[in-house]
Amino acid sequence: MSEDLSHDPHLRAALRHAPDHALVPPSRLSATILSAARQAHRPARSAAAAAPVRMRAAGSRPLLVWLRRLASPRWASAMATGLVAALGFGLWLDLGIEPVVERPRVVVANTATPAAQSSADAASALTPSGDAVTTAGRVAAPSTERATDTSPPAPTAEGPPTAKAAALPPAVPADPRAAGRRGEPSAGAPGRRDKSNPLTAPARQDAVAPRAAAAPAVAQAPSSRVAEETTPASRLNDTGAVSAARSARKAEQSDAASEAAPAASPALTLLRRARAETATGSARWTWTAPGSTTMAPVDDAAQAWLLGVVQSARGRWADVTDRGDSLDATEVRWWRDGWPHATLRIEAEGLRWLEPSGRIRYAPLEAATLQRLRSF
Amino acid sequence: MNNEALPLAVHADDDDLALMSAFAAGDAQAFEWLYQRHHAALYRFVRRLLGRDGAAQADEVFQDTWLRVVNARERYVPKGASFRTWLFTLAHHRAVDVLRRSGREVALPEDDAGEPFVPEGTAWSLWPRPEEAIDELVFWRRAGAKLLECLEQLPVAQKTAFLLHHEDGITLDELARALDIGFETAKSRLRYSLAKLRVCMGAYLDAAALQPARITDRVP
Numbered sequence: 021m022s023e024d025l026s027h028d029p030h031l032r033a034a035l036r037h038a039p040d041h042a043l044v045p046p047s048r049l050s051a052t053i054l055s056a057a058r059q060a061h062r063p064a065r066s067a068a069a070a071a072p073v074r075m076r077a078a079g080s081r082p083l084l085v086w087l088r089r090l091a092s093p094r095w096a097s098a099m100a101t102g103l104v105a106a107l108g109f110g111l112w113l114d115l116g117i118e119p120v121v122e123r124p125r126v127v128v129a130n131t132a133t134p135a136a137q138s139s140a141d142a143a144s145a146l147t148p149s150g151d152a153v154t155t156a157g158r159v160a161a162p163s164t165e166r167a168t169d170t171s172p173p174a175p176t177a178e179g180p181p182t183a184k185a186a187a188l189p190p191a192v193p194a195d196p197r198a199a200g201r202r203g204e205p206s207a208g209a210p211g212r213r214d215k216s217n218p219l220t221a222p223a224r225q226d227a228v229a230p231r232a233a234a235a236p237a238v239a240q241a242p243s244s245r246v247a248e249e250t251t252p253a254s255r256l257n258d259t260g261a262v263s264a265a266r267s268a269r270k271a272e273q274s275d276a277a278s279e280a281a282p283a284a285s286p287a288l289t290l291l292r293r294a295r296a297e298t299a300t301g302s303a304r305w306t307w308t309a310p311g312s313t314t315m316a317p318v319d320d321a322a323q324a325w326l327l328g329v330v331q332s333a334r335g336r337w338a339d340v341t342d343r344g345d346s347l348d349a350t351e352v353r354w355w356r357d358g359w360p361h362a363t364l365r366i367e368a369e370g371l372r373w374l375e376p377s378g379r380i381r382y383a384p385l386e387a388a389t390l391q392r393l394r395s396f
Numbered sequence: 397m398n399n400e401a402l403p404l405a406v407h408a409d410d411d412d413l414a415l416m417s418a419f420a421a422g423d424a425q426a427f428e429w430l431y432q433r434h435h436a437a438l439y440r441f442v443r444r445l446l447g448r449d450g451a452a453q454a455d456e457v458f459q460d461t462w463l464r465v466v467n468a469r470e471r472y473v474p475k476g477a478s479f480r481t482w483l484f485t486l487a488h489h490r491a492v493d494v495l496r497r498s499g500r501e502v503a504l505p506e507d508d509a510g511e512p513f514v515p516e517g518t519a520w521s522l523w524p525r526p527e528e529a530i531d532e533l534v535f536w537r538r539a540g541a542k543l544l545e546c547l548e549q550l551p552v553a554q555k556t557a558f559l560l561h562h563e564d565g566i567t568l569d570e571l572a573r574a575l576d577i578g579f580e581t582a583k584s585r586l587r588y589s590l591a592k593l594r595v596c597m598g599a600y601l602d603a604a605a606l607q608p609a610r611i612t613d614r615v616p
Contacts, residue, residue: 030601035563038540045439049455053462057427060466359448376545
């Protein structure tokens with residue numbers, strides 16, 4: 021064996037200090053294996069009982085049994101009947117009720133400016149998914165009330181934004197690009213659709229289109245009335261909203277597949293994933309907050325901070341090749357199950373998102389916004 | 397799983413072969429000792445072999461490996477390799493099956509010298525900032541994280557060779573026998589894996605080389 025192939029002490033040292041070095045199998049898994057080993061030595065009857073332990077783990081035998089059952093004519097006909105009934109009910113929901121309930125809401129909904137309307141609709145539409153972003157880029161909370169609360173105020177001339185909305189980070193409503201994203205045709209980019217936000221763009225269009233088409237001329241009602249009539253209860257009870265939610269979910273699913281688009285928001289993707297996996301406990305997410313060097317769990321505060329990033333940089337991400345190794349950048353890092361997942365550099369003029377795969381994205385931001393993001 | 401879980405310590409000093417024989421003869425406790433000795437390293441090996449993308453299948457591979465041990469208890473013959481090597485080889489084969497099934501295992505020509513290895517990611521990732529004063533332990537932890545990142549970029553065959561050789565300390569001869577490949581092939585896989593990892597680790601290994609021996613001396 022050549023010298024080159026002897027054990028490299030540095031690589032061995034790195035291996036022994038790797039984050040997964042203390043990893044052990046889940047106790048339930050150990051229990052299953054040890055139980056199978058114990059049962060292997062029992063008499064034939066017990067040994068036969070041991071078999072399901074393995075089969076259950078592999079998931080093959082129960083599946084076969086169920087498949088055989090489903091193949092019988094009785095089960096097959098029952099399944100077919102159920103499917104037809106479900107399909108019929110779904111069609112009835114889609115076609116039968118929506119126009120009836122939708123009409124009075126058109127008047128209410130259009131009392132807000134188109135931008136606010138689309139925001140509110142998108143918020144209500146996305147609420148059932150429990151992990152979505154409103155038109156203004158805010159992530160809807162799992163509860164419907166929260167989702168409605170966080171929907172952005174109508175940017176009308178009649179009144180200032182609500183205190184709650186003002187407390188949230190600015191979502192660049194004055195940006196002409198934002199108008200384009202809301203579906204408002206702008207001179208510079210007619211009919212432009214923002215693909216940077218995989219959640220909101222299609223949901224907004226799908227959910228708002230029928231309402232906007234139904235009553236295009238109604239506008240400029242007092243914003244207080246808008247707030248009063250677009251309560252969470254009215255939204256939830258509205259079958260139209262349910263239908264819109266369905267459309268939004270479909271759009272979300274279709275857009276989830278295209279999240280790898282060049283300008284997709286990496287922060288949003290990470291936030292959604294971290295939330296989902298933290299909620300189910302399927303992965304452990306940790307991070308180092310800006311200005312900190314210690315790892316901490318991605319808790320609610322961390323998610324709120326990341327949400328601020330999502331909102332601030334919405335629609336601004338672009339793929340770049342420059343690593344931007346500026347020394348004064350503040351770095352934030354995320355780990356999934358102890359594995360490096362992403363690095364965010366808060367630089368002087370923008371945010372730089374780096375992934376272990378080598379992909380780099382950059383979002384130019386105002387100095388004030390960057391300063392705000394530096395504090396946690 | 398811990399030592400307290402083992403009711404009696406009668407097997408504490410037995411070697412793996414004796415434990416396997418005892419288990420085959422009907423002593424379930426012997427298996428618990430075997431499991432206690434190797435479960436953590438095997439789980440780690442499986443997780444590293446499957447990588448981030450295959451982490452979800454790690455439990456399945458791990459469990460299946462041990463169940464194969466259970467089922468093969470009466471047929472087990474050392475054949476020149478240690479129990480641990482046999483165990484890790486079983487896990488390797490099972491992991492390759494899983495990777496193949498999921499379409500993530502790419503056939504690797506034995507002569508991997510065709511194209512130069514260009515590591516993904518950035519060489520400086522996780523590298524401490526200039527103003528960041530870190531001690532040796534933190535340095536090695538980051539180097540460890542970086543190494544896992546680099547391992548992700550290796551083909552399974554090379555990753556296996558490196559992990560078995562460097563983490564579990566088996567020799568090239570054992571490696572070749574365990575994987576049922578020629579000695580030269582085993583050597584070639586190990587050489588390529590080391591070369592790639594050294595490139596990928598970049599600054600970490602340079603810095604480690606500059607450090608006095610005390611850093612590596614501290615490794616348990």
